[in-house]
Amino acid sequence: MTTPPEKSLYERMGGYDAIAAATDELLRRLTSDPDIGVYWRGHSTDSMKRDRQLIVDFLCEAIGGPVIYRGRDMKTSHEGLRISERDWEIFMGHIVGTLEHFEVPKQEKQEFLDCAASLKGDIVEEG
Template identity: 30%
Template sequence: MKAITRHGLWLGLTAALLVGCASQPAQDDSLYQDLGGMTGIETLVDGLLFRISEDSRIVDQFADADPGRLHRTLSEQICELAGGPCVYSGDDMVTVHTGRNISEASFNALVEDLVEVMEYQHIPIRAQNRLLALLAPMRGEIIRL
């Protein structure tokens, strides 16, 4: 995997992918189960980070990111949002993204990458939509021009 580039903590998505601080966690664990539990979520995050490393539109925004920490916090966020047993231990989205000048185009590129990875991993459309709906409220905290 190519090193994740400089301004990357903004993904700590999103989300960085993007996640938990801006939204309410799921009331049940059905999304967590639909994503394949923790193993499925970690596989999703692996795929997303690889996809970002290959995406010239956003790779430079991750240059300063610690790949291990980014993987851990993204996995925690998605797990918590999906109703899993995790607790997100990262900073809030405003803190993570302030000063990074994340544009709408960059945000959209990350979402496109996430969707491509979910499709590649055969995550059901309903589960994809549920996850994206949980991540969407963070948009305003991430795009900080």
């Protein structure tokens, strides 16, 4: 008898619809944040919809889903934005808040945070 393969983080977090809902909540938090919301100010509705879809696709692919992300790499996407260590900490706080809002279990929450943390070097430009 063979053991079925372990489910991906994507599956354990609820799949595409759950990731899309979490992205909506995260973007709501980020865009309304008084410190880092500036990164989204002035974006058109169409631009925000495109950003949202790219984030959903990126997250789904990054956590083992069947979605193909077709956007730029994280370093290119964030280059020149001068994202600081403080901005990063605020961002990660919003990720934690979003995961808690959706009552993501501890193991999945930690795996997701580890995945996000692995991107820091490509996103943060200033100390």
